[in-house]
Amino acid sequence: MFSKILIANRGEIACRVIRTCRRLGIRTVAVYSEADADAQHVRQADEAWPIGGPRPADSYLRGDAILDVARRSGAQAIHPGYGFLSENADFADAVEAAGLVFIGPKAASMRKMGSKAGAKELMHAAGVPVVPGYTGEDQSPDHLQREADAIGYPLMIKAAHGGGGKGMRIVRDSGEFAANLESCQREARNAFGRDRVLLERYVEKPRHIEIQVFGDSHGHAIHLNERECSAQRRYQKVLEESPSPFLTPQLRQAMGDAAVLAARAIDYVNAGTVEFIVGQDGGFYFMEINTRLQVEHPVTELVTGLDLVEWQLRVAAGEALPLAQDAIPQRGHAIEVRLYAEDPEAGFLPGSGRLERLRLPSSDAGVRIDSGVIEGDTVTIFYDPMIAKLIVHDADRPRALARLRAALAQCDIVGPKSNVEFLERLARHPAVVEGRIDTGYLDRHLDEFMPGDVDEADLLLAAAAAQLLVQEGDTRDAASASPDPTSPWAIADGWRLGHGGHRDLAFLQGERRHVLRAQGSGGEYRIERDGQSHTIEGARRDGDVLSLRIDGHGRRFTLAVDRLDEGRQRIVVHDGERRLRLLGVPRYRHEQSSAGSAGDRVLAPMPGRVVLVKAAAGDVVEAGQELMVIEAMKMELSLKAPRAGTVAEVRAASGDFVEADAVLVALAS
Structure with a gap:
């Protein structure tokens, strides 16, 4: 086994490898870009070395710089993680030429899979089904x-x-x-x-099912069963699970055998994943082999009880596979989702910024968190905006889904927008619960996973109002213990001369403003909104939990409240199934929208690089016409004309790096 390895990656995968190495007594060397100087993988490794600027091309894709650090630090092997150089055959060759061990497949195997066209031809010749x-x-x-x-x-x-x-x-x-x-x-x-x-x-309504394979240098190749990744949006996996609810024992056996056949066809060594597309009739076809460890590998680890990173290290060190095919365990059900800094309601636009609050469930036997950030860290614009992977395990699929929903309810992220609420709706959607989702379902029915009408959140709004009123009661209690407990200026009970006092409470839900009228005190209130009213009794707050009776029915809510400036409060209310984010604001002050965009300008929605300019000064354009395409955080964003008109000025060219909110195209007024 190795005594020191270098991890040529960042984020949660680097932290994941560090944990396994620490357990095995292996020292770790991290590399980092200028943007990652304070990152968690840098802090957790035994030593860390800078390798360049924040852009991947200036750091994590610089094989020469990484090899130089490996030589100077005395590392014996390089673990590439996933992404960056993990599937770069030239880098794998360079590692071996430097006298080091590349913890992954041989370069020759990578090259056979580096072209989807060549891979498909090779698999067809080997007898693996292809489309x-x-x-x-x-x-x-x-x-x-x-x-x-x-x-x-x-x-x-x-x-x-x-x-x-x-x-x-x-x-x-x-x-x-x-x-x-x-x-x-x-x-x-x-x-x-x-x-x-x-x-x-194209196979209509396909399932995406992949098989984890492992090979060693002694001629052994096995599979570690499947992961289903059919919940996808624009071909990006959203939820992964094992075992697949779709496969029969016979189909599982056939796909496992085909995956091993594929691995043997390219003399595969170390961890890899054979991906299949599966039709509704059970016909399956080879898509590709990912010649690396994958993001969703924890799902396999939880159902097998195996550490796949440890297997990678042992195989790379020349050891035989630890287990034979018939000894691979399979227990219970595991599900993984990825928490991203992105805004689902704005087309899943990636986000960046400081994580002002990051509350995730504690890891235990049934919940695992893999993350490369902690509260106070920054999600940068230069890399994938993943915050954490949330993986759950239980005895069967219904219980694993229940555990996932409970774990998501405990998540609270403040700073960049996140996809937590989207994942909560996903975990309760009938297509997921019933195990019938296909790879195109989310794109066809995305509106089913977006926030519904505000009336659905009526009780959550009432709970938020009750929270503020209970908070006033706490102020009254503090006043009663003050040196002047009878002062009318200190007592906050809503009393008015000649009538029962009422007050208006204002909240912003995104761009929508809600005003609720409240009466009462001491945990007993009447709350009205848009002609609807609720009677609240026995409202009490204990830490983050608010318990009360609404219209005679006992309810329990969890709340997170942050006091901001100028009388504003950030409030998150959760009833165990739904989450509502609100901004409590003074009743008579209107907040300015933060999403403004002038009707005669096209702005950069986030920092990025211009990849295509499709307009020039003097062009006459229609509303919604694509004017420019920028690339940011691994995705292309199409920027369109806000109205019909004539282009007055184009302020960016292809290849330019632009900042958020920069004016890229101006229309004549």
């Missing part, structure tokens, strides 16, 4: 159009050297092919440096 399609060298638009028409529609265009959901388009009609091909090739060229594509027949 009908075209993987040829002729990439002329006319030839690709003819091949597409021959394959038939619907059809998928995929970047041959891609991954992570980039460079993929679904085409449903021959007339749509040319425009989608151009868009796909442009995205592939920007993301991967090569624009070759392959064509595949």
Whole structure:
């Protein structure tokens, strides 16, 4: 076994590797960019070395700088994590040439899988089922159009050297092919440096099921069962679980055998994942092999009880696989979701900023948190905006889902917007609960996972109002213990001369303003909003828990309240199923919208790089016409004209790096 390894990555995967190495008595060396000088993987490693600027190209993608640190620090091996250089065959070769061990597959195996087209041909020759399609060298638009028409529609265009959901388009009609091909090739060229594509027949309402494989240098190859990753949005996995609720024992056996066959076809060593697309009829087809550990590997770890990073280290050190195929355990059910700094209500726009509050459930036998940040850290604009992975395990799927919902209810993130509420709705949606979600369901029915009408939150609004009123009662109690307990200026009970006192409470829910009228004191209130009223009795707060009776029914809520400036309060109310975020504001002061965008300007929604400019000064454009495309945090953002008009000025060119809220295009007034 190694005595010291270097981790050529960042974030939660670097922290994950550090934990296993510490348990095994292996010293760790971290590398970091200028943006990550205070990051958790830097703090947790035994030593850490700077390697360059904040952009990945200036740091984590610099194989030469990483190898230099490995040499100077005395590391014996390099763990690439996932992303960055983890599937870079040239880097794997360079590591071996430097006399170090690359903790992953051989470069030759990577190269066989580096091209989706070549991989598909190889798998077909090895007897692994593949989707009908075209993987040829002729990439002329006319030839690709003819091949597409021959394959038939619907059809998928995929970047041959891609991954992570980039460079993929679904085409449903021959007339749509040319425009989608151009868009796909442009995205592939920007993301991967090569624009070759392959064509595949598109399987309607497919499931995405992957098999974890492991091989060693002694000729052994096995699988560690499956993970289902069918809950996806724009080809990005949202929820992963094991075992799959879709597979029968016979189909599981067949897919496991095919995955091992695929691994043997490329002489695979170390951890990898064979990904399949599965039709509603149970037919399955090879998609690709990810030649690395994957983000969702904790799901497999929880159902097998194995440490896959430890397996990686042992195999890389020359040891045989610790277990044979028939000895792989399978117990209970595990589910993983990823907490991201993103805004689902704004098209899942990635976010950045300081994590003012990060409250996550404590890890125990049934809940695991993998994270590369803690409260007070910053989610930067330069990397994937993942905050943490939340993984749960229980005896069966219904109990695992219940545990997931309970764990999500304990999450509270203040700072950049997050997808916590989206994940809560996902975990309760019938398509997930009933195990029938397919890879396109979220994109087809995204509105089902967005916040509903405000009336659904009526009781949560009432609870928020009760919280403020109980808070006033606490002020009254403090006044009674003061040197002047009878002062009318200190008693906050809503009393008015000649009538029962009432007061108006104002809240902002995003851009929507709610005003509630409240009467009463001492935990007994009447609250009205838009003609609806609620009677509240016995309201008491104990720490973060508010208990009361609303209209005669006992209810319990958890609350997080932060006092801000100028009489404002940030309030999060949760009833165990739903979450409501509010800003309590003074009744007679109107907050200015933070989402303003002038009708004659196109602004950068976040920092990013301009990849395409589709307008010039003097152009006449229509409302909603695409004017520019920027790339930020691993995604392309289309910027469109806010109205019809004439372009007065274009203030950015392709390749420019722009800051958030920068004016990129101005229309003539």
